[in-house]
Amino acid sequence: MSEQTLFKVTVDGITIEVPAGTTILQAARQIGGEVAPPAMCYYSKLKGSGGKCRTCLVEVSKGSEKDPRPMPKLVASCRTTVMDGMEVKNITSEKVVDARAGVVEFLLLNHPLDCPICDQAGECHLQDLSFEHGKSKTRFEFQKRTFKKHDLGDNIQLHMTRCILCYRCVFTADQLTNKRVHGILDRGDHAEIATHIEKSLDNEFIGNVIDVCPVGALTDKTFRFKNRVWFLKPMDAHRDCPTCSGRVTLWNRGDEVYRVTARKDEWGEIEDTPDGKPGWICNTCRFDKKEASDWVIEGPRAISRASVISQGHYEGKVGTTIPTETFKAVNGGRTPHLLMDIHDESEVNQPNIHLGQINGPSHGNTFNNKTENA
């Protein structure tokens, strides 16, 4: 077997070796953390994805060892393969930071600011992108686009105004189902996700479009408006499913299963199963198995992607560590002369109830009836 050719590539000053043919984005993901550019349209599990949204732009400051000239323009890292000796700047490039702010502004031109009522809030890649790279104001003075409503069937809700036309759902339907019935109709300002003549999306694997959609354009009708994701407790679970891997994340409140999704990795993409295949799940697992008794619960899921979901969460055992006292640390070792404890002054909080130790979200009973902590 011939040996694989390895190329050295440096991203934001960190050098790694990757096989020839690797894209800059994949190389940067191997380094991890902030070095990896954001990606709204690229999805490693979908062939042909990428090259649409421009959020992954990077600066190539040295083309290769043989031809060290920089690339004249910023390039889409999801579509550009590395060369030996290539040097790339992501967050260390002013041009990239500036261009990314422009891309975010562009994506938000027509995107409604309905995060408070959007089911994707808390796990929306556009929210994260705006938070990290966006500006606090818009220069857009015109009316946002509106669309005729399309009904996609019993399970999937389309909010076209939120769509950023990344094509991920189109590739998913193309590659996971035997007959795609939706796509992007029209072009330019009129482009929209639709079925040509009102049809429902009902293929057994079509629910995966919900998981790949980076925004709240495609959401789960069985979960819509039922709860906020940060109030739910993600649990890894599996069942013996004849159609798919049956490996899922359940989103529970107490014993009630509110939502079932595929398991996602740190890039927000479907996680691979132990045999190395993408863990897409079927509609039956996603929409119909909403009883805890349908599942074998494996344990709490750690949400690795930066998200409000992972804050104050319950992975690990009930009884997580109580935060240490920070006054001394921030005061250079000095303790304050006067310290008012809010618990002495207010009956709202209960000093003997530690939210980090409650097995599940807190509710009125947690405080009114101190014996009930679940």
Ligand code: SF4
């Ligand atoms: S509906 Fe979602 S996945 Fe489909 S193109 Fe729009 S943003 Fe992308």
Ligand code: FES
């Ligand atoms: S992720 Fe590269 S262009 Fe969208």
